[in-house]
Amino acid sequence: MAGPPPKPWPTGKAERLEPLVQRVLAPNPSPYTYTGTETYVVGAGDRVAVIDPGPDDPRHIEAILDAVGDARIAAIMCTHTHRDHSPAAAPLTERTGAPIVGCAPLVLDDSGPRADAAFDRTYAPDRVLADGEAMTGPGWTLRAVATPGHTSNHLCFALEESGALFTGDHVMGWSTSVVVPPDGDMGAYMASLDKLYAREDRVYYPAHGPQIDNPRQLVRGMIGHRRQRENQILRILNEGPHAAAEFVPRMYKGLDPGLTGAAEMSVTAHLVDLERRGMIARSGDTWTVH
CATH class of the missing domain: 1.10.10.10 (Winged helix-like DNA-binding domain superfamily/Winged helix DNA-binding domain)
Structure with a gap:
């Protein structure tokens, strides 16, 4: 587990990583989020997608809208519903009218001690993507890759035009993912790692930490x-x-x-x-x- 890099961090600033991908860092650093949640804006035409809009923080929402510019948001896409990933989806929809697309809502059994304190119960998707289903826009295709384990509803999104995979919390750039029962499942997590290892993605863009330029090597190490x-x-x-x-x-x-x-x-x-x-x-x- 690596410590955070020296400040200043690029919080609130849009960084273009490749022609179709921008990254915006949310102002929510912590021992669990590293320097913060990384939101991605995908697309370079008049319609874009926003992946993992992050916490409901007005500063971050404004930073996302600045990165989007004059384009229209075609979809707000969430990898899973932890509170550092999806709560900004609802206010971003209110501002833009964009649909919320991606993982299924997650409701846990509430008998006994609450196990869902880290989950966003406000998440209400307009469309749930099954494994292999896609969201498209001008010049971009984001295909869902089901990766349960960290949470049962976790998805990654593959950008088919460039070979990039947005990995949410399943594979991160600074630490291994936390798997918390009863929803988190180590057997499912390992099977999802095997699934990613069988793929040939060029680069991973995680929700926390730097991009991963050697995906299969890292996944092999994580399995080990x-x-x-x-x-x-x-x-x-x-x-x-x-x-x-x-x-x-x-x-x-x-x-x-x-x-x-x-x-x-x-x-x-x-x-x-x-x-x-x-x-x-x-x-x-x-x-x-x-």
Whole structure:
């Protein structure tokens, strides 16, 4: 997990990354968002798409509209509905009349402790894209690539004209993605990584961190990293029963204390996946090998 680069960051400034792609950084840096959420404006004609409009922050919405300029927004497209990605969709629609297109809304079972605190319940898409469906404009085609795991409704968007893939939080440019049960699913996340590894995208544009110019190499490393975590868990469990929190200090050396909860959730996601595969079992708050 890399630390943020030195300031100043290009917050609120449109950066053109290639002829069809601009990037606008939102003013929401945090230990979970790196320097902030990166919104993308796709297209160079009179109709463009906005990917991951970000938080409902008037400054960021104005920065997006400045990047769009005189063009019309044909679609506001969301990779998933965490609160740093989709809340600006509604006010941006109110300002422009653009439809909201992309991932499905996500409503979690609200019995017991709330697990959806990070989700945007205001998200109301006009059109949900299934895997392989596309949104088009003059000179651009954005095709949905279903990548559940980080969230069950996560999509990536492939820009067919340039070979770019907008990866949301599934693959980020600074850290591995957090997988938080019950909605986050490590088995689905790994299958989605395998799916991306089989593709031949030229470049990834994530929602956090720098662009990724060696996509398949990075994805291969991410798959290997998760397998190493899984093996660490099994080695520790071979010593005896453990609760999820007990894995963190042994597996995450030098971790920012503010990320301890996220690390524990990722460990839990691995544990749930191993249990589902019949390799371990749980008893109350502890886990054991079979």
